[in-house]
Amino acid sequence: MRTKYLYINTMGCQMNVYDTGQIQNRLAPMGFEPTDELDKADVILVNTCSIREKAEQKAFSFLGRLAPLKSRNPGLIIGIGGCVAQQEGKRILKRMPYVDLVFGTHAIGRLPRIIQRIAEKRCRVVDVQISEHISPDDFALGNTPASGTSAFVTIMRGCDNYCTYCVVPHVRGRESSRAADDILAEIRHLVSKGVREVTLLGQNVNSYGIKEGLCSFPRLLEQVDAIEGLERIRFTTSHPKDFSDALIGTFGRLDKVCHHIHLPVQSGSDRILKRMNRRYTRAVYMERVERLRSVCPGIAITSDIIVGFPGERPVDFEQTLSLLRKVEYDGLFAFIYSDRPNAPAVRFKDKVAEAVKKERLQAVLDCQEKITLDHNQQLVGTLQEVLVDGLHAAKPTASESETGGGASGELQWSGRTTTNKIVHFAAPSGQLTENQMLTGQVLQIMIEKAMPHCLLGSLQALEDAIKSPGKGDRIHAA
Numbered sequence: 001m002r003t004k005y006l007y008i009n010t011m012g013c014q015m016n017v018y019d020t021g022q023i024q025n026r027l028a029p030m031g032f033e034p035t036d037e038l039d040k041a042d043v044i045l046v047n048t049c050s051i052r053e054k055a056e057q058k059a060f061s062f063l064g065r066l067a068p069l070k071s072r073n074p075g076l077i078i079g080i081g082g083c084v085a086q087q088e089g090k091r092i093l094k095r096m097p098y099v100d101l102v103f104g105t106h107a108i109g110r111l112p113r114i115i116q117r118i119a120e121k122r123c124r125v126v127d128v129q130i131s132e133h134i135s136p137d138d139f140a141l142g143n144t145p146a147s148g149t150s151a152f153v154t155i156m157r158g159c160d161n162y163c164t165y166c167v168v169p170h171v172r173g174r175e176s177s178r179a180a181d182d183i184l185a186e187i188r189h190l191v192s193k194g195v196r197e198v199t200l201l202g203q204n205v206n207s208y209g210i211k212e213g214l215c216s217f218p219r220l221l222e223q224v225d226a227i228e229g230l231e232r233i234r235f236t237t238s239h240p241k242d243f244s245d246a247l248i249g250t251f252g253r254l255d256k257v258c259h260h261i262h263l264p265v266q267s268g269s270d271r272i273l274k275r276m277n278r279r280y281t282r283a284v285y286m287e288r289v290e291r292l293r294s295v296c297p298g299i300a301i302t303s304d305i306i307v308g309f310p311g312e313r314p315v316d317f318e319q320t321l322s323l324l325r326k327v328e329y330d331g332l333f334a335f336i337y338s339d340r341p342n343a344p345a346v347r348f349k350d351k352v353a354e355a356v357k358k359e360r361l362q363a364v365l366d367c368q369e370k371i372t373l374d375h376n377q378q379l380v381g382t383l384q385e386v387l388v389d390g391l392h393a394a395k396p397t398a399s400e401s402e403t404g405g406g407a408s409g410e411l412q413w414s415g416r417t418t419t420n421k422i423v424h425f426a427a428p429s430g431q432l433t434e435n436q437m438l439t440g441q442v443l444q445i446m447i448e449k450a451m452p453h454c455l456l457g458s459l460q461a462l463e464d465a466i467k468s469p470g471k472g473d474r475i476h477a478a
Contacts, residue, residue: 006032007041009062012049014236015201016082018152020047022108023081025140030112038069043077043115045101048084050167053338059084063096070098077118079103083171087341089128104128105157105172109138134176141189149389149440151195155183155220156202161239163266164277164344165306165337168203177202177209180220187227196440197232197258197387198224205235206242218246225254231442232387232418236262241280243288251296259296260330260420263288264304268323269316272309275348282323289327300330300375300419305364308337308357310348317360324367330375330419332368336361369452376421376450383444384457386415386423390439413438413459415445422454423447 006027010020023045024034035041044066048059059080066078079101080092086104093099100118103111107127114125131138134157158173159166187198200220202208208217215223224233233256238247240263250257263285267273270281292299305320324332336357339346392412410426417423425445427438445457 002031004030004032004042005035005037005040007035007038007044009044009046011047011059012051012055012082014152014199015154016047016049018154018201019082019105019108021142021152022140023047023111025142026108026111027115028142030115038066041076043079044069045079045081048080048082050083050087050171050340052335053340056084060095063099067096067098077101077115079115081105081107083167086128086130086171087167090126093124093126100124102126102128104130106131106138109135109140130173132174132176134178136179136182139178139182139186141186142193149195149387150197150199151190152199152201153183153186153190154178154201155205156208159203160207161204161279162277162344164275164348165309165340167340167343170342172203175203175207175211177212177214180209180215180223183220184223184227187224187230191227191229194440196230196442197234198230200224200233200235202235203237204239204242206238206244206247216246218244218250221247221250221254221257225256230256233257234260234420238263240265240285240288241278245291248288248291248295251292251299258418258420259298260300260302260418261292262302262304265323265327266304266306267309267312267316268320269312272312272316275311275345276306276309277344282319286326298419300421301327302331302333302420303327303329305332305334306337307334307360307364308352310337310345310352311350312337312352312360317363321363321367324364324371328371328375329368330421331372332364334361334364334368373450373452376452376455379421379447379455380450382447384417384421384423384447384455386417386425386443386445386457388413388415388438388441388443390414392424415443417455423457424454425457425459427459 006024008020008023010016032043038044046059046062049055063080070076070078077100078098080099081103083105085092085102089102092102101114103114104127106129110127114127117123118125156175156177158175159168160175162169190198205217208220209215221233224230238261243263251259265285266276266278268282273281289301292301307317392414412424413427414422414424423445443459445459447455447457449456
């Protein structure tokens with residue numbers, strides 16, 4: 001079988017990253033190998049996101065740049081998948097005549113025969129069929145070694161919440177959960193390939209298994225926690241309305257559940273939360289936060305904020321800022337509201353001016369950056385357990401060099417704490433000739449400097465690290 005090359009441009013959320021891996025797993029038996037060179041590719045796919053208008057624009061901009069490639073190589077197959085493909089369907093073929101394939105969020109399992117059909121018949125295909133229930137056949141385990149120490153695992157698909165700003169139920173379908181045995185089998189497979197941390201994915205993991213009568217999400221976490229060789233468990237996203245005491249309790253009793261939770265709030269105003277159809281109040285949200293911190297002191301909490309939602313008045317926005325100051329998040333993803341097709345908020349009349357939305361976004365970012373930096377500075381002088389991702393590709397900054405992070409003869413490494421803080425640290429390069437000698441290990445790193453978006457530290461007990469090259473070993477620095 002001739003080796004063929006597959007180029008995938010992945011945009012958007014973690015679920016799209018997982019889906020890209022599934023696409024690669026599906027096409028590998030057909031002889032496709034991944035490439036990062038467009039000119040080398042036999043098939044080019046863009047895996048898209050439609051949650052924000054800007055993300056959709058980026059997808060079409062990328063596709064637009066592929067027209068000359070198609071002219072030079074008529075046999076090249078160009079396809080668009082993900083949420084934009086699900087949303088736009090046949091309209092994409094009319095808009096871009098050089099695109100061969102439009103495949104929706106439920107069509108990944110059908111890709112091999114679709115691509116084979118296009119190659120043989122030189123036809124154009126649109127497949128945006130949505131399945132009512134998730135199936136084991138929708139997922140394929142990879143035959144090649146994992147590319148890193150961390151991996152995403154989708155445990156459910158779709159959403160039943162219908163927030164008024166959101167397109168997810170329209171582009172990913174209704175909520176459906178995978179069987180626990182299938183999830184556990186995938187995680188064990190990943191661990192056998194070197195993965196030490198998994199992030200369980202779903203639009204609302206808190207409601208996992210309820211519709212199908214499967215085990216609860218806390219029970220699933222218990223089963224994942226028991227997998228030998230796995231170091232850490234993360235999950236996202238949790239909807240505050242379903243954030244139960246049983247789930248909160250897992251942060252205090254399961255060793256592998258990381259001390260970090262992403263709990264989207266979207267707004268600090270009850271009036272706006274009601275318009276968003278979030279189905280909780282500010283008081284309920286704060287009660288969940290307080291309960292989390294009582295069960296797991298020091299837990300890192302991150303969130304999502306939408307500014308400029310239709311009808312958001314100055315007083316509503318001030319309530320959002322006051323919530324940021326009260327919760328003191330460790331990090332935040334903040335977005336300007338934009339109308340999305342099929343979302344009910346498109347029909348809301350009292351839109352906020354673009355200039356006002358931009359001002360509010362900047363205010364949120366400025367407020368949160370101060371809080372995040374303060375949280376990071378409190379870690380200076382402490383030892384933090386860091387799961388090493390690998391070598392830090394970025395060139396050391398002046399600040400890193402000042403702390404020893406860029407000294408001659410030292411390699412820059414990167415990893416994350418259990419609270420999801422990024423840590424860059426240096427280790428002498430003399431005896432470290434292979435990336436894998438530290439990658440995948442849990443090290444104790446002394447934090448020496450705090451930055452707004454990362455921590456800088458050092459590993460002192462390098463000799464222990466060299467003596468224990470096995471992945472997952474815990475190595476302590478003095």
